[in-house]
Amino acid sequence: MVLEIVPGEAPLWRYWGPKLPEGALPPAPLRDGRTAAPFSLEFDQPLSLFPTFGIGTFGESALLAHRDGRDFAQAFTDTGVRWLEPEQAVAITLTDPVAQLTVEISLSLDPMSDVLTLSSRLTNDGPGVLDVQWLASGVTPLPGSAERVMFPSGRHANEFIACETGLGRAGWRRENRRGLTSHDAFPGAVATLPGATAHGGVAYGAQLAWSGNHLQSIQWLDDAGYQWMAGAWLAPGEVRLATGESLSSPELLATVSEEGWNGVAQNFHAAIRRRMSWPGGSMTPRPVHLNTWEGVYFDHDLAEMQALATTAAELGVERFVLDDGWFHRRTDDCRALGDWHPDADKYPDGLAPLASHVTALGMEFGLWVEPEMINEDSDLFRAHPDWALQIAGRPLLTGRNQLVLDMGRREVGDHLFDALSRLLSTLPIGYLKWDHNRDLTTAGGADGVARYRSQVLGTYALLDRIREAFPQVEIEACAGGGGRIDAGILNRTHRVWTSDCIDARSRVAIQRGFLQFMPPEIMGAHVGAFTAHSTGRSQALAFRAGVAAPGHFGLELNAKILAPAEKAELAQWIALHKAWRGRLHSGRVWLGDAGDSLPWQAHGEADALLLFLYRIEPSTLRRPPTLRLPMLDRGRVYRVLRVDPPDPHGHPMLSAPALDAMRADGLEVHGAWLAEVGLPIPPMQAETSAVFSVTAL
Ligand code: DGJ
Numbered sequence: 001m002v003l004e005i006v007p008g009e010a011p012l013w014r015y016w017g018p019k020l021p022e023g024a025l026p027p028a029p030l031r032d033g034r035t036a037a038p039f040s041l042e043f044d045q046p047l048s049l050f051p052t053f054g055i056g057t058f059g060e061s062a063l064l065a066h067r068d069g070r071d072f073a074q075a076f077t078d079t080g081v082r083w084l085e086p087e088q089a090v091a092i093t094l095t096d097p098v099a100q101l102t103v104e105i106s107l108s109l110d111p112m113s114d115v116l117t118l119s120s121r122l123t124n125d126g127p128g129v130l131d132v133q134w135l136a137s138g139v140t141p142l143p144g145s146a147e148r149v150m151f152p153s154g155r156h157a158n159e160f161i162a163c164e165t166g167l168g169r170a171g172w173r174r175e176n177r178r179g180l181t182s183h184d185a186f187p188g189a190v191a192t193l194p195g196a197t198a199h200g201g202v203a204y205g206a207q208l209a210w211s212g213n214h215l216q217s218i219q220w221l222d223d224a225g226y227q228w229m230a231g232a233w234l235a236p237g238e239v240r241l242a243t244g245e246s247l248s249s250p251e252l253l254a255t256v257s258e259e260g261w262n263g264v265a266q267n268f269h270a271a272i273r274r275r276m277s278w279p280g281g282s283m284t285p286r287p288v289h290l291n292t293w294e295g296v297y298f299d300h301d302l303a304e305m306q307a308l309a310t311t312a313a314e315l316g317v318e319r320f321v322l323d324d325g326w327f328h329r330r331t332d333d334c335r336a337l338g339d340w341h342p343d344a345d346k347y348p349d350g351l352a353p354l355a356s357h358v359t360a361l362g363m364e365f366g367l368w369v370e371p372e373m374i375n376e377d378s379d380l381f382r383a384h385p386d387w388a389l390q391i392a393g394r395p396l397l398t399g400r401n402q403l404v405l406d407m408g409r410r411e412v413g414d415h416l417f418d419a420l421s422r423l424l425s426t427l428p429i430g431y432l433k434w435d436h437n438r439d440l441t442t443a444g445g446a447d448g449v450a451r452y453r454s455q456v457l458g459t460y461a462l463l464d465r466i467r468e469a470f471p472q473v474e475i476e477a478c479a480g481g482g483g484r485i486d487a488g489i490l491n492r493t494h495r496v497w498t499s500d501c502i503d504a505r506s507r508v509a510i511q512r513g514f515l516q517f518m519p520p521e522i523m524g525a526h527v528g529a530f531t532a533h534s535t536g537r538s539q540a541l542a543f544r545a546g547v548a549a550p551g552h553f554g555l556e557l558n559a560k561i562l563a564p565a566e567k568a569e570l571a572q573w574i575a576l577h578k579a580w581r582g583r584l585h586s587g588r589v590w591l592g593d594a595g596d597s598l599p600w601q602a603h604g605e606a607d608a609l610l611l612f613l614y615r616i617e618p619s620t621l622r623r624p625p626t627l628r629l630p631m632l633d634r635g636r637v638y639r640v641l642r643v644d645p646p647d648p649h650g651h652p653m654l655s656a657p658a659l660d661a662m663r664a665d666g667l668e669v670h671g672a673w674l675a676e677v678g679l680p681i682p683p684m685q686a687e688t689s690a691v692f693s694v695t696a697l
Pocket of ligand 1: 293323324368435437478479480481497499500
């Protein structure tokens with residue numbers, strides 16, 4: 001990236017793109033190469049690091065603010081540059097002496113991930129309250145040749161679906177006002193230049209580290225380029241800065257790669273890995289889960305739960321997570337949120353008998369909570385009806401029958417900290433599944449002012465407090481599945497529940513959308529029941545397991561009722577996952593498509609990969625296509641082994657000697673051959689998977 005510092009104005013963007021060689025700097029100041037344009041201002045204002053409205057910039061502003069209607073136009077004319085780390089991290093201070101504002105912009109380029117982190121901090125230096133409507137986290141240029149933008153969208157139980165649209169002069173814009181990250185508008189996107197593919201060509205990516213409302217836009221500028229901007233979306237009146245007060249934006253992570261959208265994904269994975277904060281300082285092998293939700297829902301019984309835990313341990317499960325339904329009067333999803341103590345009918349002696357049973361089996365005990373929520377039918381609401389977000393005179397709008405606590409209130413945070421601390425300090429809990437099952441509406445505080453931003457900050461503060469008091473506890477971020485997955489929540493959590501859809505076929509697309517931005521080790525991925533509860537479709541165990549295997553693996557079914565053969569097969573998959581999770585959860589990820597309804601993904605490094613192949617629809621070809629693996633080293637020979645357990649119920653498929661070899665000692669193939677011609681792949685029925693190890697000799 002190259003910025004030009006110009007006296008009297010904000011730094012100008014000169015370059016943000018693939019790496020240039022050392023010393024490749026612009027030959028002359030930007031304006032030396034720009035002629036005057038007819039019918040334009042004499043003052044030429046190219047894209048700056050912090051474009052502002054009203055004084056010569058006609059694109060989208062990085063700031064929208066005023067003081068009682070005045071100071072609506074801003075120009076930052078003084079620039080201070082403070083290097084925090086030479087050539088890597090810099091703080092640029094911009095001052096507008098007329099509107100009396102200061103903005104500090106932080107830019108930090110991580111050479112390990114090639115991710116640039118941007119953020120901004122606005123201070124009101126003048127008299128009177130500054131009403132802030134918008135503060136961008138960062139603004140970057142995008143070449144005018146950019147032609148497509150890919151962004152995840154969807155809904156509950158079908159989130160992270162990759163959508164693509166062409167870029168043109170109307171630009172592109174996504175806004176989220178649901179109060180949390182949302183199922184439908186993940187705060188990130190990938191924009192590509194012509195010719196970019198999954199594996200090559202120039203691709204740019206950006207994602208916001210924020211778990212609330214947001215805005216992202218790519219806007220065409222009239223000098224043949226785009227500006228890309230993102231930040232937290234602010235509700236009217238939500239941020240009003242008194243003299244001397246500041247507003248800090250969330251961080252924006254931006255990257256560029258010459259290796260297509262897989263390159264962008266790999267950069268993001270590296271950056272997220274470096275941002276995560278693990279108990280003990282580093283990630284331990286991701287324990288295999290059993291999560292009780294789809295196996296039992298609200299139907300809890302101590303003896304049955306203990307039996308389920310025993311079965312889970314026999315299969316190789318390492319963490320048993322007791323989901324919703326365990327607490328006082330929680331018989332369905334209409335009541336009890338807020339009353340975080342065990343239900344006396346279901347657990348007469350509390351949760352200790354179950355937790356100690358689980359830990360005695362050598363598993364970790366995890367517990368589901370939904371701290372930010374409250375049901376009207378709860379002791380907490382009866383005691384503190386005013387703690388729920390609401391607007392006087394407006395109805396309390398429920399979602400999944402529940403209301404939302406005002407997390408910006410100190411007494412709410414204190415109460416939740418005490419309630420969670422009581423559980424964490426009296427039970428051997430190693431893991432919390434932290435849920436959030438509705439969007440925010442009528443999100444006003446007692447003063448009638450919008451509380452969206454303080455809601456996110458209040459939740460972050462509570463998470464931070466819990467992490468500090470119980471540093472050994474890992475936390476999963478869940479919001480009806482993938483409604484709160486972003487780089488902000490991941491600063492303080494360790495796993496996400498990717499989606500409430502466990503249908504393996506749907507999961508292939510959901511997980512691919514997810515992996516474009518987030519690494520696989522935090523991607524909660526479970527083997528569900530034969531018939532998926534969310535879709536009604538049924539799939540063989542081998543397919544369900546093959547799709548879940550690359551992520552943070554787990555089970556979500558009543559394992560007790562499986563037939564012995566199914567248990568044996570599941571145990572084999574758990575063992576397979578354990579054998580390979582080191583590679584799966586530390587390496588790079590390549591997503592590819594062999595055509596003919598055969599998406600694939602490879603995990604690891606170019607000398608040692610685990611390759612997953614998924615056949616979605618029946619083939620339209622007499623023989624399957626070969627699978628090209630462009631990332632392999634063209635100077636080495638590889639051994640390819642098929643490692644997934646044979647599907648005992650699968651229809652027998654035709655084989656051939658090379659395919660048999662992959663099931664035996666392995667097939668040796670040259671890397672260049674695999675890259676250019678491809679691997680022979682077996683014929684597969686629809687909704688089946690195949691897993692191979694590809695290792696350089
Ligand atoms: C939504 C989550 O996504 C599910 O996994 C489960 O925890 C339910 N909430 C429980 O109410």
